[in-house]
Every structure is written in structure tokens, then in C-alpha cells.
């Protein structure tokens with residue numbers, strides 16, 4: 001991957017290099033670079049087909065996509081890893097905390113919870129689909145992929161142009177290629193859903209919800225030009241936000257997720273309908289694009305149950321205090337109670353500043369009581 005980056009950079013930089021005016025030298029340089037490109041491309045292909053074999057838990061169809069565009073699939077895999085890390089952050093105080101996704105093949109889609117219809121499952125589909133689109137959109141703009149670059153015209157639509165003129169700024173610079181990221185996320189993830197059943201339709205809906213939420217958070221970033229920052233001209237481009245922002249938004253949708261109406265089981269649903277859980281009497285309505293849908297009630301995740309991807313909560317650090325707080329010992333320990341354990345660490349303390357420039361500190365023992373679920 002590193003090697004690829006070098007060649008792409010050179011390719012982009014070369015037309016801009018005006019330092020050498022000797023025509024034939026330039027010509028020679030181009031020739032050398034292009035022959036080296038093809039060798040590197042070949043090496044890349046070899047290492048990438050290895051990548052496709054090393055990624056566990058891919059379906060046959062996904063493997064085909066991977067071999068077709070191995071470099072993009074490798075970035076997609078980075079997006080999946082980012083999603084798993086973010087899941088751990090978002091669920092750090094939940095009974096189910098995403099740790100089960102780290103096992104075995106390191107492909108989150110291979111874990112048991114992805115085959116269920118829980119609210120957590122819905123969250124994961126949306127998060128991973130958004131993660132893949134996010135990583136690829138950025139990688140395109142960073143020149144890490146041969147198959148895509150900056151978003152070429154996605155944001156130069158006519159209505160944009162009018163607005164840009166009025167505010168004295170224009171689209172320029174390198175926009176993250178959201179369209180390409182979304183397209184590959186569909187191609188690579190939705191293709192898993194080959195079975196024509198309700199669960200598959202829900203999975204695709206949740207994938208789309210994650211990508212829609214990502215799209216709704218795209219940012220406009222600008223840079224000023226002109227004498228000493230006078231900002232006579234501003235150029236702006238579209239960028240994907242920090243992934244934490246997207247994940248937090250998907251987490252909010254997780255809390256409001258709709259349960260798919262039981263009637264749907266009998267119908268052939270072209271439009272999925274759902275209702276808030278616990279309101280049996282409220283009418284099911286067509287699910288909005290950014291809503292998450294789920295099919296079955298989650299287990300308590302209190303006890304160890306490998307079939308449910310549940311590691312249990314015994315041994316988890318919990319928060320003493322208000323019961324309603326996320327991660328409170330009452331909620332997290334499932335009524336088994338908690339134990340207090342003293343954790344000590346050495347910290348610098350009583351620091352004094354000596355002119356100039358030295359700081360002397362004493363070493364102090366720092367004792368903390370930590371609550372652990374029984």
C-alpha cells in the first residue's frame with residue numbers, strides 16, 4: 001500500500017513540476033516512471049489477492065468483488081476495523097460492549113450477532129456500512145486508490161454554483177469522494193444479503209441508513225486566499241466528518257430504532273414498516289431512510305452465551321451511583337451486586353518549579369476504589 005502511495009504522488013506532482021525546462025529529460029523521466037508504475041501495479045495485485053484470502057468471513061460474492069478491486073477492498077476492511085473500534089467506544093458502558101467482534105477472523109460480519117435481528121445488530125450494520133463508505137471516500141481524496149480521486153463534480157451542481165457566487169466562494173480543492181465510497185460500500189456489503197427474506201431486507205435497509213446518516217454529516221471546509229489572509233477568495237471542498245460524529249448519530253438512531261411490524265412477516269414487503277418498541281398499539285409506519293430497524297428483542301446479555309455473542313458482565317468495571325446512569329452497577333451487574341477493589345498507581349505530585357527550567361515532583365501512591373461486577 002505504501003508503494004502505491006508513492007507512485008500516485010509522483011504522478012500527480014509531475015505535471016506541476018516546472019523546475020526542469022529540458023524537454024527530453026522530462027520525457028525520459030516519464031518513461032521511467034511509467035515502467036516502474038506497471039511493475040508496482042503488478043506487485044500490488046499480488047499482495048492484494050493475498051489480502052482477499054486473509055480477510056476472514058467473506059461470502060463467495062464478496063470474495064469476487066475483493067478480487068476485482070483488491071486495493072479498494074483493503075480500504076473497505078480498514079473501514080470495518082474503524083467501525084469495530086468505534087462500536088467499542090459507543091457501547092463501553094453497555095452490557096454487550098462489542099468485544100465479541102474482536103474474535104476469530106476480525107471481520108465483524110463473521111460474528112454471531114450479525115446473523116440475528118437485535119437492535120444491536122441493526123446498529124452494527126449501519127455502522128459498518130458507514131465506516132466502509134467513510135474510509136473509501138477519504139482514501140480517494142488522499143490519492144491512495146487508483147480507481148478514484150477527488151469528487152470530480154458531485155458538488156458543482158447548478159444550485160451550488162449560484163450560492164457560491166453570491167457568497168464569494170467557490171468549490172475547489174479536493175472533496176472527499178462520498179459517491180464512490182457509498183457505491184463501493186453497497187457493492188461490497190449489500191451483496192452479502194443474497195437470501196430473499198425479511199432479515200436480509202432489514203440488513204440492507206440498515207446499511208442504507210448508516211450511509212444516509214454519513215451523507216447528512218458531510219462538512220464544507222474552506223480556505224482563505226488573498227494578501228495576508230484578506231480572504232478575497234475562499235475555496236471550499238466537501239469532507240467527511242470525524243467518524244465519531246457519524247457513530248454518535250447512528251447511536252442516537254439505535255435508541256430510537258423501530259421494531260418491524262409482525263404483519264410484515266406475512267406480506268411481501270417492498271416498503272418496510274416499523275413502530276417504536278413497547279407501543280404495540282401505535283400504528284406501524286413506513287420506516288424513514290435514516291431509521292434503524294430490528295426484528296427481535298435483545299437478550300439481557302447478563303450471562304455468558306456464545307450463541308448470542310454475549311460475554312456476560314461478570315468482572316466488568318461499573319459506576320457507583322444513580323441507577324439510571326448508563327454503566328451503573330445496578331444495570332451492568334444485573335442484580336448480582338458489585339465488589340470494590342483497590343487499584344493503586346504511582347503518580348507525580350507536589351511538583352515544584354525551579355527557575356529556570358526544571359520541575360521536581362514527588363512520587364505519590366494514588367489509591368482508587370473501583371467497582372467490579374460480581
Ligand SMILES: *[C@@H]1O[C@H](CO)[C@@H](O)[C@H](O)[C@H]1NC(C)=O
Pocket residue numbers: 088092097099311312313314316
Ligand atoms: C467488554 O466486555 C468484556 C467481557 O465482559 C470485558 O472483558 C472487556 O474488558 C470489556 N471492554 C471494555 C472496554 O469495557
Ligand SMILES: *[C@@H]1O[C@H](CO)[C@@H](O)[C@H](O)[C@H]1NC(C)=O
Pocket residue numbers: 349350362364
Ligand atoms: C506535599 O508536600 C508537603 C510539604 O512537603 C507535604 O506535607 C505533603 O504531604 C505533600 N503532599 C503529598 C501528596 O505528598
